[in-house]
Amino acid sequence: MQDIALNLLLLLFAAAFFAGFVDSIAGGGGLITVPAMLIAGIPPLQTLATNKVQSIFGAGSATLAYARNGHVKLRDQLPMALMAVFGGALGAALATIMPSDALRIIMPFLLIAIALYFAFKPNLDDVEKHRRLTPMLFGLTFVPLIGFYDGAFGPGTGSFLMLSFVTLAGFGLLKATAHTKLLNFGSNLGALIVFIFSGAILWKVGLTMGLGQFLGAQVGSKVAMRIGAKIIKPLLVVVCLAFAVKLIADPTNPVRVWLGI
Numbered sequence: 001m002q003d004i005a006l007n008l009l010l011l012l013f014a015a016a017f018f019a020g021f022v023d024s025i026a027g028g029g030g031l032i033t034v035p036a037m038l039i040a041g042i043p044p045l046q047t048l049a050t051n052k053v054q055s056i057f058g059a060g061s062a063t064l065a066y067a068r069n070g071h072v073k074l075r076d077q078l079p080m081a082l083m084a085v086f087g088g089a090l091g092a093a094l095a096t097i098m099p100s101d102a103l104r105i106i107m108p109f110l111l112i113a114i115a116l117y118f119a120f121k122p123n124l125d126d127v128e129k130h131r132r133l134t135p136m137l138f139g140l141t142f143v144p145l146i147g148f149y150d151g152a153f154g155p156g157t158g159s160f161l162m163l164s165f166v167t168l169a170g171f172g173l174l175k176a177t178a179h180t181k182l183l184n185f186g187s188n189l190g191a192l193i194v195f196i197f198s199g200a201i202l203w204k205v206g207l208t209m210g211l212g213q214f215l216g217a218q219v220g221s222k223v224a225m226r227i228g229a230k231i232i233k234p235l236l237v238v239v240c241l242a243f244a245v246k247l248i249a250d251p252t253n254p255v256r257v258w259l260g261i
Contacts, residue, residue, distance in 0.1 A: 026159075
């Protein structure tokens with residue numbers, strides 16, 4: 001595509017800042033950045049590839065902020081992060097043969113279910129609960145699986161990681177948010193490595209939006225650490241529902257096509 005105009009670049013920077021803020025607290029930054037790039041006239045493949053560039057800045061920024069305050073120990077979680085890198089790379093490599101229509105059918109209902117869980121589940125706070133899986137088993141199963149999904153499709157990854165950390169690893173919401181950002185960074189890195197070789201990345205757009213994501217994530221993570229579950233829980237519910245509505249509202253969604261609406 002032709003070189004993007006400065007005014008569009010500034011708007012994309014602003015969209016990335018807001019996405020970084022929201023994503024560092026509850027995930028769902030792609031709900032903002034992907035439509036913004038498509039509206040700016042960037043083709044879908046270049047949008048998906050470029051989105052990984054700016055997303056890695058936001059996830060990395062939030063991870064560093066949470067790590068500095070002791071909510072995630074980077075050295076201890078390195079093996080789990082490497083599994084996310086592996087899953088993200090594999091997902092991106094196999095993206096062309098993934099059943100994307102099936103994912104687009106299932107995704108809205110999964111996100112609505114996650115939103116309802118967090119909305120109505122009692123005693124969801126920053127206190128850790130009973131762990132259902134050992135860290136090793138969790139890291140060998142759910143982490144690469146969700147990382148694979150992130151590389152192949154992407155939207156909703158943060159919500160799935162949050163749900164897994166809370167229900168299976170027994171994390172409180174703030175700790176789950178911190179670890180979600182670390183694994184998001186890993187899966188984004190794995191997918192980015194694959195997309196670099198595809199030649200589909202618009203580096204000027206990606207790096208400009210990456211700066212916006214980095215700054216927004218710094219602000220958002222500080223807000224999350226100051227307020228905790230009181231802001232994470234409602235924002236997570238809103239993000240899940242908003243993305244579910246966006247998917248269902250898409251005229252090309254297979255469910256709408258089948259129903260003729």
